[in-house]
Amino acid sequence: MAASLVRQVLNTLPRSLVMKISGLEEIVEGGLCAGCGIGESIAGRDVVEMDTTMDGRIRPYNKKSLDQKTFNQIMQVCPGVTITGPAGKHTCPIHPIWGPVASLHKGWASDEKIRFHAAAGGALTALGMYLIRTGKWIQCSISRLQMQTRH
Numbered sequence: 501m502a503a504s505l506v507r508q509v510l511n512t513l514p515r516s517l518v519m520k521i522s523g524l525e526e527i528v529e530g531g532l533c534a535g536c537g538i539g540e541s542i543a544g545r546d547v548v549e550m551d552t553t554m555d556g557r558i559r560p561y562n563k564k565s566l567d568q569k570t571f572n573q574i575m576q577v578c579p580g581v582t583i584t585g586p587a588g589k590h591t592c593p594i595h596p597i598w599g600p601v602a603s604l605h606k607g608w609a610s611d612e613k614i615r616f617h618a619a620a621g622g623a624l625t626a627l628g629m630y631l632i633r634t635g636k637w638i639q640c641s642i643s644r645l646q647m648q649t650r651h
């Protein structure tokens with residue numbers, strides 16, 4: 501709940517203030533890290549590595565200091581600082597902890613290896629693997645890039 505509140509507060513701040521975050525550890529210590537591993541993917545495991553904390557969360561830690569360019573790239577996509585919601589009034593119920601809930605679904609990976617090793621039953625991991633195996637993630641990325649370059 502604390503992370504949700506911090507996110508709500510951050511979303512009300514001007515972007516220039518949010519960008520004053522100077523390291524991944526601030527995101528982790530602030531309870532904003534989603535444990536997605538994007539920082540490790542961008543910087544490389546020799547610079548940032550995901551590890552399990554004492555309380556069982558998977559969080560990044562710096563093995564080497566990040567150069568500014570790489571840090572800026574991570575900040576462009578890190579969900580700990582970039583998550584935004586739709587503007588305007590919500591037309592669905594607002595849960596006090598989870599926020600607006602338009603619909604709720606239960607699911608898990610049918611592959612037991614994925615289901616028991618990935619987070620939350622592996623549904624998103626399985627979907628991601630499907631997109632990568634079928635090459636559809638490339639199509640999605642290209643479509644998104646084309647949309648961005650049209651604006």
Ligand code: SF4
Pocket residue numbers: 524527528532533534535536537538539540559560574577578579580581
């Ligand atoms: S990119 Fe952000 S949310 Fe994802 S693991 Fe790194 S610090 Fe956490």
